[in-house]
Amino acid sequence: MCRWLAYSGTPLLLEGILYRPAHSLIDQSLHSRMGVETTNGDGFGIGWYAQDTDLDAPAVVRDVGPAWNNRNLREIAKTVRSPLFFAHIRASTGTAVQQTNCHPFRHGRWLWMHNGAIADFHLLRRELCLAVEPGLFADIEGSTDSEVMFYLALTLGLEEDPPGAVARMAGLVERTGRAHGVDHPLQMTIALTDGVSIWAFRYSTERRSRSLFYSSRVDSLRALHPDLTFLRDISDETRLVVSEPLGDLPGAWHEVPEHTYGVVRPGADDLRPFAPAA
Structure with a gap:
């Protein structure tokens, strides 16, 4: 599968999160402890929102x-x-190792990345692709x-209601899978953002979802x-969501419960139950 992280908070150099922790995402690309594969070497990507610019869309680099x-x-x-x-490191589940298959995916101001698979x-691909709004379909690379x-969620209202759109997407995937005789169609941890808030989802049809953790409150x-001096330099709003912890600091990490999504945003963060829309 894959490993990913999402960061929000005090502006930092990317290397402070990507490289410096003991079990950084770069370390996980060779030595994942909780992924299906130990090695995640089928590509990578980073997406970020620049400071002090007029650009609404994030920058993305993938290889x-x-x-x-x-x-x-x-x-x-x-x-x-x-x-x-x-930031995302990829272990392909069968599709080609190519730049356009590396995460995160971008549409307008939105970023999306995923660990898991549609069984x-x-x-199911043809039927699911035909459900994408025609005006969006041409943007699938x-x-x-x-x-x-991602494009199904955009079709189903992501820009107005991110949790509802992801629930409708998951419901569509499960209905389509079961119509084709697939018992457990969906496995997903997903992160998406509009540049202000981050939504993170942990769900699977068989209730054995891939690992997902969030960091403790800085205070x-x-x-x-x-x-720890580095904790003095970051704001109380700083938060990480990760596929697996970046280190072993006691009290730093909490597992996201099964069938749950969380919202990281200015003010109060939140954890809520998640279920596909009927």
Whole structure:
């Protein structure tokens, strides 16, 4: 499958999250502890929102090589500072290793990334693609189930109601899968953002979802670890959502419950139950 992280908070250089933690996403590209595969070397991508510009859309860089030895990624991470960014390392579930299949996917101001799969996607692909709004279909560049899921959610109202659109997308995938005799059609952890809020989802038809964690409140971590200087330099709004923890700091990470989605946004974050729309 894949590994990913979403960051929101005090503007930081990307390398501070991508490279410096003991079990960083770059380390996970070779040594994942909780993924289906230990190695995630079928491409990578980062997407970020620039500061002090008039650009509404995020920047995206994707490549087909492994993240652990990419010099361009290292250079970007040393110089790009952002208050909100996505990063993804890919382990293909069968679709081609090509740049257009690397996450995150972008449409307008939105970013989307996924870990998981639509079971027997080759059987369901035509029907699901035909459900995408014609005006959006031409923007699909790759061949992954993940990108089709994104465009189905856009079709079903993502820009107005992100949780509802993801629920309608999941319901459509499950109905289509079962119509084709697929017992457990959907496996997903998903992150999406409009550049202000982040929504993260953990769901699977068989109730054995891929791992997903969120970081503790910064004020709680300061109380637990008053000697850690880096906690003094970040705001109370800073939060990470990750496929697997970036380190072993006690009290730093909490597992997202099964069939749940969370919202990271200015003010109060939230965890809520998730179910596909009937």
